[in-house]
Amino acid sequence: MNSSSAKKLILRRSCGEGEVNYAIMFKGYFLCDIETNDPAVSEVENLETKFKAIFHTLMLFEHRCIKFKVEDIELAKIPENCVDVKNCIMDFLKTIDEVYPTFKEKHITLDSVFTLNSEFNTSKAISLSPLAFKLLAAFADRKPIKEFIWKCGEPEEVLKEMKKLVDIGFLRVESEKEDSGNFVISEDVMRRFEKELKDIVGPIAEILIDGAKEELGIEGMPTRKQLMAMIDTISNLAGDYREKILELKRRFE
Template identity: 90%
Template sequence: MNSSSAKKLILRRSCGDGEVNYILTFKGYFLCDIETNDPAVMEIEDLESKFKAIFHTLMLFEHRCMKFKVEDTEISEIDENCVDVKNCIMDFLKTIDEVYPTFKTKGITLDCVFTLNPEFNASKAISLSPLAFKLLAAFADRKPIKEFIWKCGEPEEVLKEMKKLVDIGFLKIESEKEDAGNFIVSEDVMKRFEKELKDIVGPIADILIDGAKEELGIEGMPTRKQLLAMIDTISNLAGDYKEKILELKRRFE
């Protein structure tokens, strides 16, 4: 951004079977254009809000699996529609510093899934805002907050509205059902997995395991499901060894 010439920042992340792309065009500290195939961002018309949505994704959710490159481009002049990125980032960091910590005091995180509280006193008169109705519609899809927060509005307003719904008892955090088929694998099982993977790919096995753990956000000993996800991730990186690694997965299931 210290350059006076125009640049394109191209971001790519895997998303299911496809790829999500963001192309941000800058001239110095000014953001001039955004192109993307991300449906959640495409729906946002305001350029500043679009940038915040992408920055939110980068900072909180997708930084481990995002690839990027920078290319030179041409822009004639900075017009009134361009956005000062420094101010956008400061606004975003203010939201993170002030809003998210207060939300966590209620045990609410961005991975929480909410449901209507069956114990709510239906005779109690409440007035719901248009944003509250948007949130209730989003919760009907049984997705965590982070999956829809930017579709409903800017994080600060969305989180404040959600806090109101929780405070009056209208919503509650959905409890995770205990999964008897998921458990922390033993050290012996992990050692056996590491040994069998080394028998297939050689000493690079340690690097593949560390990379898979980082990509999946696994710390310490994995659960059964996390171990199977790790094997899937490793198989996608292992080229000619993919079939042998998938056979390894079938044994550890």
């Protein structure tokens, strides 16, 4: 950013349906344009809001090993709707610092799912904003916070509205139930998986498995959920073998 030349920051992260890409164009400290195949972000028109949505996504999915590279580009002049990135990031982080601690005190995490609080005093008069109704629709779909917090509107406003709904007791957090379907897989199952993957892609199977473990931060024998995540990661790397590997996932689920 200290350079006067224009740069393009390209970010890539794997997800269940393939790869999400973000291309962010800068000139110095000014954000000039954003291109992405992420539908939730591409639909946002305001450039500052779009950047904050991407920034928040990076915070949520950092554990999925986002890959990036920087390229030099030609940019004749800074557009009128450019954004001062330093101020934008500092403003965003300030909001995160103010709102997230409240969630933590109430044992709310980004994976929390909300439902309407049946014990809420219905005689109490409250007014809900249009954003609150958007959030309630997301709650009805039983989505965790991280799936909608930056899709319903500007991230700062979503966080503040979330805090308001929680503080007045209109919503409650579903208690987390022990996931009996997740357990460390046996060595026999892992050997069978390695053999079946090798039947599909050949000797490169061991490299793909090691790469997926490193990307997902898995040490030792994976759990059932980690194995599913490994297969997703491998399928994104295996190109022409993708469909066969996803079929392998269905068998091991």
